[in-house]
Amino acid sequence: MADTSQPIATVRTDWTKGEIAALFDLPFMELVFQAASVHRRHFDPSEVQLSQLLSVKTGGCAENCGYCSQSSHFDTGLKASKLMPVDEVLSAAQAAKDGGAQRFCMGAAWRDLKDRDLPALEAMISGVKAMGMETCATLGMLRPDQAEQLKAAGLDYYNHNLDTSPEYYDKVVTTRTYQERLDTLQAVADAGMKTCCGGIMGLGETRADRVSFLHQLATLPRHPDSLPINNLVAVTGTPLGEKAQAEGGISGIEFVRTVAVARIVCPKSMVRLSAGRTEMSEELQALCFLAGANSVFVGNQLLTTPNPERGTDAHLMAELGLKPMSAEALA
Numbered sequence: 001m002a003d004t005s006q007p008i009a010t011v012r013t014d015w016t017k018g019e020i021a022a023l024f025d026l027p028f029m030e031l032v033f034q035a036a037s038v039h040r041r042h043f044d045p046s047e048v049q050l051s052q053l054l055s056v057k058t059g060g061c062a063e064n065c066g067y068c069s070q071s072s073h074f075d076t077g078l079k080a081s082k083l084m085p086v087d088e089v090l091s092a093a094q095a096a097k098d099g100g101a102q103r104f105c106m107g108a109a110w111r112d113l114k115d116r117d118l119p120a121l122e123a124m125i126s127g128v129k130a131m132g133m134e135t136c137a138t139l140g141m142l143r144p145d146q147a148e149q150l151k152a153a154g155l156d157y158y159n160h161n162l163d164t165s166p167e168y169y170d171k172v173v174t175t176r177t178y179q180e181r182l183d184t185l186q187a188v189a190d191a192g193m194k195t196c197c198g199g200i201m202g203l204g205e206t207r208a209d210r211v212s213f214l215h216q217l218a219t220l221p222r223h224p225d226s227l228p229i230n231n232l233v234a235v236t237g238t239p240l241g242e243k244a245q246a247e248g249g250i251s252g253i254e255f256v257r258t259v260a261v262a263r264i265v266c267p268k269s270m271v272r273l274s275a276g277r278t279e280m281s282e283e284l285q286a287l288c289f290l291a292g293a294n295s296v297f298v299g300n301q302l303l304t305t306p307n308p309e310r311g312t313d314a315h316l317m318a319e320l321g322l323k324p325m326s327a328e329a330l331a
């Protein structure tokens with residue numbers, strides 16, 4: 001039996017699945033206490049990093065991710081659109097900054113980045129950077145030279161999720177391999193960008209899959225700088241969304257356990273309470289923050305689905321005594 005009695009002070013990349021499973025098995029209060037202790041060792045627990053998303057290219061995606069409103073394989077009623085003009089993206093970024101966002105993340109429904117789109121993306125990235133926000137993009141698979149070009153344009157973070165465990169992966173998507181995801185993450189890290197990498201809970205995966213998913217992240221040569229934990233937004237027309245609607249997703253307590261274990265095994269990562277907050281009570285979100293989540297998406301829209309209204313989040317932050325992350329902590 002792995003020893004889970006001592007909260008871990010240092011960053012380890014040699015976690016075993018047994019150790020991670022033992023953390024999940026801890027009594028809930030003990031697990032949350034350990035996670036909160038680790039959180040306090042590395043961060044001010046009253047600070048939350050604020051990111052805002054914009055879908056700069058929506059729908060019509062060639063991949064078959066079984067949860068996604070934007071896949072061309074499923075009829076979700078979503079209207080596909082072309083890459084947005086640069087000036088419209090920059091207006092949206094300015095509005096996000098004015099609303100308090102600290103990082104602006106541009107998402108495109110692509111399998112991979114095409115070189116012909118690079119000049120427009122470079123203009124978006126450098127424009128957002130010039131506003132004084134952190135920049136992030138999620139554009140599908142990247143080659144190493146493309147990662148270098150995005151970095152040169154001023155891109156701070158690149159998001160590319162593993163989504164689930166290697167074992168459950170083929171129930172989620174078959175048009176892109178797990179190894180291809182790891183290769184893109186490597187290209188991002190090699191180019192000197194920060195990585196944003198996490199997954200989705202409630203896809204029908206088991207506890208063992210959640211252990212294995214976090215084991216993948218915790219044993220990466222470098223932990224993700226940002227680690228988004230999404231709760232599935234069940235989109236009608238997608239196979240996994242409809243499965244979740246029929247069978248129910250993950251319980252709130254199991255979701256908090258996942259956040260807590262992520263905080264313990266990746267102690268210095270910004271753990272983001274990502275998609276799914278509109279379905280969560282204030283109390284459930286409070287438990288996630290107690291268990292070590294220290295980042296959220298703000299703004300009333302994620303990519304294609306709703307996120308809590310700004311006023312709702314302002315109320316939540318005030319009630320919990322949370323404040324935007326300081327410039328020193330972001331640096």
Ligand code: SAM
Nearest residue numbers: 067068108109110138139140161230232233275
């Ligand atoms: N197309 C790019 C890609 O997949 O790498 C970037 C955009 S994609 C929408 C980014 C991530 O959003 C996915 O990897 C997934 O983790 C998350 N996501 C997408 N749809 C979701 C949903 N319905 N519920 C929760 N998370 C979702």
Ligand code: DTB
Nearest residue numbers: 138159228274275302303304305
């Ligand atoms: C991440 O892990 N979650 C974000 C971001 N990274 C790109 C996306 C959530 C999307 C939720 C479904 C939608 O709005 O389409």
Ligand code: SF4
Nearest residue numbers: 061063065068071109
């Ligand atoms: Fe395409 Fe990304 Fe959606 Fe997968 S998650 S279908 S790659 S937009």
